[in-house]
Amino acid sequence: MTVDVNVPGLVHEVFAAQAARTPGTTALICGAERLTYAELDARARERAAGLGDVAGRLVGVRMERGVELVVALLAVLKAGAGYLVLDPAFPEERLRGMVADAGAAAVLSPTGLERLPGAARHDGVACVMFTSGSTGRPKGVAAPHRAITATVTGQEYAPFDAVWLQCSPTSWDAFALELWGPLLSGGTCVLYPGPRPDPLVLARLIAEHGVTAMYLSASLFNVIVDECPGALAGLRHLIVGGEALSPGHVRRALDRHPGLRLRNGYGPVEGMIFLTTHPVTAVSGPVPIGAPLRGKRVHVLDARLRPVPDGEVGELYAAGDGLALGYLGRPALTAERFVADPYGAPGERMYRTGDLVRRGPGGALEFVGRADEQVKVRGFRIEPAEVEAVLARHPRVARACVVAREDVPGDRRLVAYVVPRPGGPGGVEELRAHAAGVLPEFMVPSAFVELESLPLTGTGKLDRAALPAPASFSSGQDEPSSGQGEPRSELERALCGLFAEVLRVPRVEVHDDFFALGGDSLMVARLLSRIHGELGAEVGVRTLFETPTVAAIATHIATHIAPSSAPETAAPSPPSAQQAPIARAAAQPPPPAPAAAAPLSAAQRRLWFLDQVDAGVAYNMPMLVRLHGPVDVPALRGALEDVVARHEPLRTVFTVHDGEPAQRVLPAATPGFTVTEVPAAELDERIAQAARHRFDLGAELPIHAVLFTTGPDEHALLLVMHHIAVDGWSLPPLMRDLSLAYRARLDGLPAAWPALPVRYAEYAVRHRERVDAVGEAELAYWRKTLKGLPDRPPLPRRPSSPTRAVDAADRPVRAGDAAGRPAAAGDAPDRPAAAGDVPGRPAWAAADTVVRQVDAGLHGRLVELGRRRGATLFMVLHAALAVVLRRAGAGDDVAVGAPVAGRSGGSVDDLVGFFVNLLVLRTDLSGDPTAGELVSRVREADLEAFAHQEVPFERVVHELNPARHPGRHPLVDVVLALQNNLRAELSLPGVESRVEVVRTGAARFELLVDVTDDYLPGGAPAGIAVTLEYRTDAFDRAVMEWLADALLQVLDVMATAPDTPVTRLETPPLPEPTPASSVTAPQVGTTPVVSAAPAGASDAELERRIAAVWAEVLGVPRVGRDDGFFALGGNSLSAVRVAARLAAQGLPATATHLFNSPTVATLAADLAAQATTPPSAEATTPPTGPTTAQATAPTTGPGGAGIARLPRTPRTRPR
C-alpha cells in the first residue's frame, strides 16, 4: 500500500494556494487584530525562516490562543515540521512530559525559541495531539497532513468558505477543524480571545463578526442552551460533538433557532475530528452519529472481526482518510490500536475506536457505549487509569480508583476513591493538589472519597456499583438514626419516600436536611416535580431551599396548600399505595392538567428570572385602599375570588421543568384573604410589613389581600401582588372588576362582566411570535439610534459607589400624593439577560424617595409649551430632565428609560397581566439649543422611538450588547415614568375609598423619576406629582433633593422663557457629594442618608451572591468565602455556567475571572475592582478612603434580603 502522506495536500501548501487566490480576504480575527490571507501567509513565512532547520521534526508551540499562535503553527508547517500545541494552562510537568515524549526539536513560546537536544524525526507529521492514556501516561497522536486536509476540504458536512468561530481548546483536534477548515477554503476564522469560552462573549462574537458556522462540544452546547440560548442566533451551521448529544437540549436549540443546521459529529482524535456526522432535524430519542465523511470508512465488527448485522451492536473500526500514523514513541500501543484492515486495500490499517455502535434502521450509526473504561467528561476524553496512576504515585495512597459518576443526570464528574496507606490519610486537599500539579484541570477529580478498601465483586473485580456517592454530597449519612426522625403522618411518610428516591439513599428521616444528604439544584427540580406528580402539591423551589426537611415541607403542604385537608388523619395504607390517599388529600388547588403549562412571555420570563435570582420584594406591587364605611367582608373576599377567577395571570404559578420555566394557570384557586384588627397607631407599620411579602411564584398565587381593621368602619385593604401578574395598566381594570364583583356579591348575583377578548397566555404567545418576527429594520433602528451610547452617564453618585446595597427598607414610604396611579417603574423590563434571556439585576437595593409637587399653574404652562411644539407633556418633562441630568454632569448625550404599556391594539386594555416594555430614549443636548428647540428635538427622537416600541427591551440590549456592570441596569440608569394610565379606583357602595401606592423600599432602578399628572374633571391641569425613587447606595439624599428642585426650576423657566438656551437655564448649585468622612456631619441643607450601604457590606453582599451561584452550579450545600471554586469540584464548564449567571446579575464576570480568582473572596474583590467606574470628573466623584459610615451598616430587617436560593447560609454571610 502507499501511505497518503506523500500525495500533494500539505496543509500549508493548500493554505498558500488559497492565499494566492484570495490574498485580500480576511483570514483571521482575534480581538482587534485582523489578518488577510496575504498577511497571514507573509507573517508565517517570515516566522518560518527564523525557525532554522526543523524539517521533519516536531516543534512545540506554547502560546495562548491568538494570532501569534496561528502564525506560529503555520510557520512550523512551512518550515517542514509538525506542530505540537502546548496549552499554557497545563501543568508544567505535563507539558515537559509531552515535549519529551514527542521528541520535539524546539519549543516556540512568546519568549522565543528554545532548541532541544535529541530530537526524533517525524517526517510527514502535521501535528501531534496528546490524549489521555490508559497506561497512566498521555499518548501523542501523530496526524499526517492528509488527515487534516482530507477532513476539512472536499467535504459536505459543513461549509468552510464561511466565517467560523474557533473556541475549542487548542489542544483538541476540533481546533484543526475550526482553524484549518476556514483557512484552507477561503473562509474566516474568528479566534475566541481567551482560553475559555464564555457564552456571553460567544454571542457577541457571533453577532459582531457574522459568524455562521461553529463547533461546540456537547457539554458546552448544553450550557449555552441552558444559560443563554440566544447566543446561537445568527449561526447557520453548528456541529456538536465529543459526547452523546442531549436530545432535550437539541430540541430546545432547534425550536428556538429553526433555521439552524445542526449536526452531530463523532470521531476520536485518531481519526481526525470526525469519522461520521449526522444532520439533526427532529429529535425523538438518542441522536445518531450518522454516516462517514467522504474518504473515510467505518466497520462495525464482532469479536471475530466480522461485520455485524444491522441493528446489532459491534465495535466501530475506522479506516481511510483521517487516520493518524500512530502514537509517538509507543509502537506496541500503536500496533494494538491501528491494526490490519481485512476490508481495505492490501496493507491498509484500521483504527479500533473502542466505541460500541449499531447501525440503525435508516443506516445511520448509533453510539451505544464504550468497550473499555474510557470516559468523556465535558467533552474531554479521559482514561481513568491515567488519573489512577497519578494518584497512586502519592506516597500516602495505597490504592486508587477513578470513575466518572453521573449522580446528577447531565453532570458527569470524575470521582476518585482512595485507600490510604497505614499511617493516616494525606488529606483530600493534599491529594487534589498533587493531582492538579500533574494533570490538566479536566482530569483532576471533582471529588475524593477515602475508603478502607475498594469494594470487590465475587470475582475480585472492582464493584463499581458499590462505590459510595462522594462524601461531600452525602455528609450526615453515617449518623446513626436518632429514632426521632420517624415519619409521623402519611404525608411525611410519602415525602420521606420521595426524598430517599430522589437522593438515592436508603432512608430519610423527617428532620434530615435535603442538601446535607446530597441534594443539589437538579435534584431539587426532580423532587418538586415528584411531589407534584405524586402528592398533587406544588411546592416552590424556595420553600425547599429554605426549609429542606420532610417535616417542614409536610407542614408547608398542609398549611399553605391544603389548609382544609388533614393528611395526618389519612388512614394508614400499605407502603405500595401510600401516596394514593395523599394525592387526593393534598391536592388543593387541584393539579392543573399538564396541558395547562405554557411558555412564559418575554416580560414574564424576565421577572421570573429576577425572582429566582433574588429580586427580593422589589417587584411586589402592593396597593392600599383606605376604606371608610361599612364593608361587607365576606362579599369583598368573594369578590377577590371572582376577580382571580376572571383573570388567569392572578391564578398562575410558575414551575420549572429541565431548567425552563413554564406557567400553569390553575383551574381554580382561592387567593389568600386575611382580616386582621390592628391599633391605628400600628397600621402603617403593619402595612409596610405585609407589603414586603416575599412571593414564592412556584407555589403561591401572585396576589393576596390583607384587610386591616382599625375601627368599626375603618379599614385598609392591602392587595399584595407580584409584578409578574400585574402592571400599572392592569390596576384600573382590576379595581373596576373588584368593584363590580363586590356589588354582585352584595346582590347575591354572579358578577356580570363582559367576556375578556383574549386570554393573557394567548396574547403572550402571539406577542412572542410578533417579537420573533421583528424585522431587521426595527432592530437596525435601535442599533443606529443607540450606537455609541455613553456607557454610564457621570452623575454625582455616592463616592463609595457600592455595587449593591443591602436592604435597609424598614420604612416603606407611601407615596400618597401619587394616588391611584402606582408606579409603573417595575413595569420597566429589567435588565435582561446576558444574551437576552436571563435577567438579573441585583435587587434589594434600598430605595428612598424625594417628592415634589408641580402646581396647577405651572402644569398648565407646561402643557401649553408642549402644545406649541406639538409635544406631549411627557416630552416636555423629558426635555427638562435631560437638562437637569446634563447639569448634574451627564454630558450632552443623555439616555433615559421610559416604560410603555406594551398593550398596543386595544384588545388587551381590560386584561390584567404584565405587558410593559421599556424604551431607551436618547437626547442630544449639544449645540446649546434653546429650551423650546430642545423640546422639539426630544419630540422628534421620542416619536421615532415610540414608533419602534414593539422591539422588546431585552432584544435591544441583546443587539447592542452594552457593557454590563454590577448592580446596574443595562443602557439606562435613569427612568422617567409618566403614569398616564387610567386612575385605579375601588368603588364600594356606601364606602369612601382612596387608593394609595405602597412603596416597598426596594429600588428597581438607580433613579426613577415617577411623574403623575392630575386633572380637574373638566380636563384642566391640576398639578403634577414628581417622585424621585433612588437607590440610596447610589445617591445622597442631598443630591436627589437638588435634582428634584432643579427639575422644578428648569420646568418653570422653560415654560416662562422657552427661548433661553439650555446652558443658561438656572438651577440651584449642585451640592457637593457628602465626603465619606463627614457623614456624621452632614452639610447644610442635606439629610444624612440613613440607609447608606457601605462598601464593606457591599463586598460581603457580592461574596454572598457569588457563593450562592457557586453553590447552585456546583450543587454543594455551602460555599465559604475562602473556598476555591475548583477545590469544590468546579471545572471550566461550570465556570462558564457561573460566569453566565453572574453576568446575568449584572456582574462583569467571565469564566477567566474564575480561573484568575478562584475563591469567593478574591473573585468578589476582582469583580468589585473591575466595576469601579474610574472618576470621570473629579468634582463629582472625589476619591474616598475608608468610610466611617460603615459603622452604620444597615441590618436586614424582617422580611429583608430574603435570600433564598442557597441551600444553606454560606459561612460568609455578612450578618
Place this chain on the structure above:
Amino acid sequence: MTTNPFEDENGTYLVLVNDENQHSLWPAHLDVPAGWRVALEASPRATCLAHIETHWTDLRPASLTRA
C-alpha cells in the same frame, strides 16, 4: 458484546508488518489480511508487544524514509 479480539491477555497473537513497515498485533486465529506478512508467529500477547517495541522503532512510513 464479547471481548475485543485484540484485548485477550491470554490469547495468542501474531505480529504483522505491511510494506510501510507498519506493525499490527493480530489474533492468531483470524486470517491474515492481504498486504500483510507475519513478522512473529503465534505468541503470547506480551511477547508480541515486546517484539513490536524492539523491532518497530521508527513509526514513519517506510515510503517516507526511503525517499
